[in-house]
Each structure stands twice: as C-alpha cells, then as structure tokens.
Amino acid sequence: KACEYWFWRCGPRQSDVMRGTGLLLVVVSGFLLRVNPVSLAFRLAGPRALGRHGRTRVRLASSYEDEARDRLQRLETIMLKVVAEQARQLKVLEERLQATERRLEVTRAEMKRLREATRASGIFGALNVSEQSV
Structure with missing residues (x-):
C-alpha cells in the first residue's frame, strides 16, 4: 500500500533540511511522525545528495514508515473485528x-380466540361484567 505524505517544516531556510537542523513532520496515512529531515531528503533526492552517511539514515526513515504501516494494519484488523462483531450482534x-414479533402475533391470535369464545359462551352477559374489566 502506498503511503501518502504531507510535508511541512519549521525553519528559516530550505538548506536547514539538508543539514538536518530543521524540524520536519510527516503524516503517514493519519499518523504524525517526527522524521530525521536528512534521511527524508536522502529518500527524496537519492544517495548522491547526502554522501555515505545517508544509507543508515534511510533505514531510520524506513523504520518509521514500517512502524506506521504496521500500526495501520493493526488498526484495520481491530476495526474489521469490531465491525464483524457489531454485525453479528x-x-x-x-x-x-x-x-418476539412471532410470539406477539400468536398472543394476539390467542386473545382474539379467547374473546370470541367468551362472547359465545355468554358468561360476561350473565354476570353483568364487561370485557374491559378483565
């Protein structure tokens, strides 16, 4: 999966990023990470731009990216489990x-049958009692 990057930095000059003195924040698919600006510049500009020390710094930036990717995968897994559990519930x-609706229909049918049977028997009329009081 490709990560989307938004870059911004706080520092007086662009050259600060190349020297590693500027602050560079990277948002990797929603995670805000602090990244060594030199390693990121190396990844963007290539190995010749920074010399022989760039390779180890690239591994550092790559580990941030891998960690963010792992976090995203864990979050996706958790969210899928939550959604599956909610769907099951x-x-x-x-x-x-x-x-419950089926039981209600059965109860209504039983009440209707009892009401009709009671009317037919004439018990309420003989005792002078209304259906509603029962």
Missing part, C-alpha cells in the same frame, strides 16, 4: 425481534 438482535 445486529443479526442476533434482528432474530430476537422477529421471534
């Missing part, structure tokens, strides 16, 4: 809701 809740 939603499915369970939907099944419970459907079961």
Whole structure:
C-alpha cells in the first residue's frame, strides 16, 4: 500500500533540511511522525545528495514508515473485528425481534380466540361484567 505524505517544516531556510537542523513532520496515512529531515531528503533526492552517511539514515526513515504501516494494519484488523462483531450482534438482535414479533402475533391470535369464545359462551352477559374489566 502506498503511503501518502504531507510535508511541512519549521525553519528559516530550505538548506536547514539538508543539514538536518530543521524540524520536519510527516503524516503517514493519519499518523504524525517526527522524521530525521536528512534521511527524508536522502529518500527524496537519492544517495548522491547526502554522501555515505545517508544509507543508515534511510533505514531510520524506513523504520518509521514500517512502524506506521504496521500500526495501520493493526488498526484495520481491530476495526474489521469490531465491525464483524457489531454485525453479528445486529443479526442476533434482528432474530430476537422477529421471534418476539412471532410470539406477539400468536398472543394476539390467542386473545382474539379467547374473546370470541367468551362472547359465545355468554358468561360476561350473565354476570353483568364487561370485557374491559378483565
């Protein structure tokens, strides 16, 4: 996966970045990292721009990039697990809701059947009691 970089630095001159005295911040896919400006300039300009010490500094910048990539992968894994768990919980809740709705329909049908049976028997009329009071 390619990382997107946004660069900005605080320092009086562009040459400060090449000398490593400026402050350089790198945002790698949402992570704000402090990077050695010399190593980053080496990565951008090539090995001849900085001489023989550039190679070890490149490894440093590369390790920051690898660490950010690893963090992103861990976050993506966690988020996928969270989303999967929420989807599973939603499915369970939907099944419970459907079961409750089925029980409600059965209860309504039973109430209707009992109401009609009670009317047919005439018990309430003989006792002078209304259905609503039961």
